[in-house]
Amino acid sequence: MEKTHAGLAVVGILIIADIFLFIWRPLGENFFIIADLLVVVLAFASFLFGLYAYKLHGFRSLQGKALLFLSLGIFFWFLGESAWAVYEIALGIEAPIASFADLMWYAGYPLFIAGLYYEWKITRIPLTKDRKFLAVLLLMAVLILVSWYGIIPTVQNSETDLLEKSVVIGYVAGDLAIMLGCSIIIVSFLGGKFAKPWIIITMAIILTSLADIGYSYLSTAYETGNWIDLLWDIDYLLLAYGFFYYRQSVKEIEIPVKKKRGVE
Amino acid sequence: MTLKEEAKRVLNELFGPEVAKQVDRFDKPENYPKDFLDECVFFLGKFIGDNAAKRKFEPLYKKYTSDTDMQTEHAPKTRKRAVSIFDFSASFSVFKEISHNIR
Numbered sequence: 360m361e362k363t364h365a366g367l368a369v370v371g372i373l374i375i376a377d378i379f380l381f382i383w384r385p386l387g388e389n390f391f392i393i394a395d396l397l398v399v400v401l402a403f404a405s406f407l408f409g410l411y412a413y414k415l416h417g418f419r420s421l422q423g424k425a426l427l428f429l430s431l432g433i434f435f436w437f438l439g440e441s442a443w444a445v446y447e448i449a450l451g452i453e454a455p456i457a458s459f460a461d462l463m464w465y466a467g468y469p470l471f472i473a474g475l476y477y478e479w480k481i482t483r484i485p486l487t488k489d490r491k492f493l494a495v496l497l498l499m500a501v502l503i504l505v506s507w508y509g510i511i512p513t514v515q516n517s518e519t520d521l522l523e524k525s526v527v528i529g530y531v532a533g534d535l536a537i538m539l540g541c542s543i544i545i546v547s548f549l550g551g552k553f554a555k556p557w558i559i560i561t562m563a564i565i566l567t568s569l570a571d572i573g574y575s576y577l578s579t580a581y582e583t584g585n586w587i588d589l590l591w592d593i594d595y596l597l598l599a600y601g602f603f604y605y606r607q608s609v610k611e612i613e614i615p616v617k618k619k620r621g622v623e
Numbered sequence: 624m625t626l627k628e629e630a631k632r633v634l635n636e637l638f639g640p641e642v643a644k645q646v647d648r649f650d651k652p653e654n655y656p657k658d659f660l661d662e663c664v665f666f667l668g669k670f671i672g673d674n675a676a677k678r679k680f681e682p683l684y685k686k687y688t689s690d691t692d693m694q695t696e697h698a699p700k701t702r703k704r705a706v707s708i709f710d711f712s713a714s715f716s717v718f719k720e721i722s723h724n725i726r
Contacts, residue, residue, distance in 0.1 A: 420639035481637055482675040550672030609642075612669045 363607045370600045377592050384584070391583035395444035398588065401595035402437035408602035409433050415606055425477035426602075432471030433598060439464035447583060454581055456519075457526045468533040475540035482547040495542040502568070503535060513575045527575045534568035552612060556605035563597035566590045626652040626687050630663050633679055638670065656687040 377397070384390045409430030416423035442460035446452045513519065513527050541561035548554040570590035574581055581587075624632075627646060634643040645666060652659040660680055667676035 415641060416639035417641075420635065420637060420642075422638045482671055547675065548671055550674065551668065551670050551676075553670055554672075609670070612666070 363604050366600055366603050366607070370596050373596055374593055377589060381584075381586060381589055392448055394584045394588050395440075395447055398591055398595065399437065399440045399444050401592055401599070402433065402440045405595040405599040405602070406430055406433045406437050408599040412602040412606045415609060421477050421481050425474045425481070428470050428474030428477060430474075430602075432467040432469075432474060433595075435463050435467035435470060439467065443583075454579070454583065456579070457522045461526050465529065465533070468537070471537055472540060475537070475544060478544050479540070479547060495539075495546060498542065499535065499539050502538065508572075508576075510575060513578050516578050518579045523578070527578055530571040531568065531575050534564060534571050537564050538568060552608045553605070556601045556608065559597055559601035559604055563594045563601060566594040566597065570594065626656055626659065626683065629683055629686075630660070630680070633683070634663070634667065637667075637679070642670075652687075657684075657689075660684055660688065 380393065380397075386393060409426060413423060413426035413430055416426065418424060418427060439460045439462075442458070442463055443455065446455040446458060446460060452458075510528050510531055513524055516524070519527070538561065541557060541564055545554055545557045545561060548557055567590070570587045573585075573587035573590070577585070577587070630652070631643045631646050634646065646663065649662040649666075650658045660683055663683075664673070664676045664680050667679060670676070671679075
């Protein structure tokens with residue numbers, strides 16, 4: 360497991376460097392340029408690691424399909440991050456809510472959910488009878504309650520129109536759907552090597568949800584370079600690490616030892 | 624379709640040819656079908672957990688392993704206990720204990 364430990368160390372160093380960057384804030388008022396570009400790079404890295412995991416299986420297998428759809432979902436999020444950066448850096452439009460960037464982010468959700476669906480098809484575990492699944496549902500109820508506090512201020516905000524409200528709240532709803540999917544995958548893979556990478560990926564999605572709740576709460580008051588951007592950065596780092604960890608753990612799966620027999 | 628091919632097909636559908644070809648390194652399915660399937664379950668269990676792996680190979684166990692194999696694998700606990708009562712050495716030790724008490 361040396362490579363996965365090294366990978367974890369790299370992720371840890373990058374997270375600490377990112378935190379220092381947000382404390383230091385180089386370029387002053389123009390720090391948003393760095394923040395915008397950084398998240399674009401991290402989203403692309405995350406997509407590449409998704410493809411790296413996918414290449415192990417190919418499209419014909421269920422796992423291959425799952426990983427490809429997850430990677431494509433991340434690719435659209437990368438397009439969303441890129442479009443947001445173009446709006447802010449090249450066009451000088453600050454925080455373009457309800458723009459082409461949102462369209463790209465939204466396009467990523469069904470693809471990501473399709474990936475989760477194929478992942479679930481691998482085990483097809485009947486989750487409705489599972490106690491662990493009920494525990495996950497309970498956790499989801501708590502998360503929905505927490506999210507509600509991110510949604511209410513957006514609904515009550517008189518500065519945003521209906522489209523902007525729907526866009527912002529939609530992210531929280533989409534994240535919750537993905538989190539539910541990830542939780543189901545973790546429960547169905549418990550006991551196997553796949554559970555760990557899925558725990559890492561779910562942690563990434565939880566961070567996205569927290570960032571989206573924060574974004575929804577701030578709504579029009581949000582500016583790039585805000586501390587919640589850190590959560591998106593860490594989210595992409597963890598997604599990349601989750602895919603890397605997955606590929607490494609598959610490589611290290613041991614082959615069963617043949618029984619000792621006499622001459623065959 | 625042979626057992627090996629069917630097992631490969633199961634793994635190929637789930638994880639693709641790179642993973643499926645590992646089956647070639649397991650026991651010979653022609654001579655030891657149950658051991659081969661046990662190895663398949665062990666291998667797949669490493670990916671998705673033992674319970675899910677067992678479910679995936681259950682049809683192949685039914686198709687390729689004998690009734691005795693199935694009994695040892697799936698027999699209920701009560702039946703196992705019933706067999707142990709008739710175990711000769713166990714019965715003998717009980718008999719010895721009773722006779723010792725009579726004396």
